[in-house]
Amino acid sequence: AQSVTQPDIHITVSEGASLELRCNYSYGATPYLFWYVQSPGQGLQLLLKYFSGDTLVQGIKGFEAEFKRSQSSFNLRKPSVHWSDAAEYFCAVGANNNDMRFGAGTRLTVKP
Amino acid sequence: NAGVTQTPKFQVLKTGQSMTLQCAQDMNHEYMSWYRQDPGMGLRLIHYSVGAGITDQGEVPNGYNVSRSTTEDFPLRLLSAAPSQTSVYFCASSFGGPGELFFGEGSRLTVL
Secondary structure, X not given: XXXXXXXXXXXXXEOOOOEEEOOEEEOOOOOEEEEEEEOOOOOEEEEXXXXXXXXXXXXXXXXXXXXXXXXXXXXXXXXXXXXXXXXXXXXXXXXXXXXXXXXXXXXXXXXX | OOOEEEEOOEEEEOOOOOEEXXXXXXXXXXXXXXXXXXXXXXXXXXXXXXEOOEEEEOOOOOOEEEOOXXXXXXXXXXXXXXHHHOEEEEEEEEOOOOOOOEXXXXXXXXXX
């Protein structure tokens, strides 16, 4: 069965600094990969997804992620973090919705 | 646009009580699902449905029942609540296949 590991439980960055959130997965074939964001008291919102093709995918709010098959990774990046990016971020992997596995999440704090 | 609507947002139960969490979506999505979110564990799939009249178990189905009589509604029933069911519950829907999941705002359940 597939699994997702987000090694960082909590990350703090200064506003304007760059950000990288790590995601490693285990899956038997080429997976479908997702990043979701959860603001406090809200449901999850899709940031971006990778199905096939270009391994660098662009998402909403200035986020991007790169699929690296050799490293089984799908790390999320943003060049310059804004205070409104403070939230919890979840990586997910699955061949279909019934099979989706979510990581434990990384909580992002943004310092002024 | 309502999207995915969950009720109630908060609920406190005593051990052994039963209750139903409601979920409705107005996007004509065939796929609907219930997740529970626990600290350090991400989201885990409880039950899902790929269309009216069709339901199936996810990763953690014990203690929960579902039914899907209409495309719009997908209630989650707790038959006899236990403290281990204290969690935040999310309903999500999708057009189907490995696509974007649209989440409700969550229902926080406490079982005493």
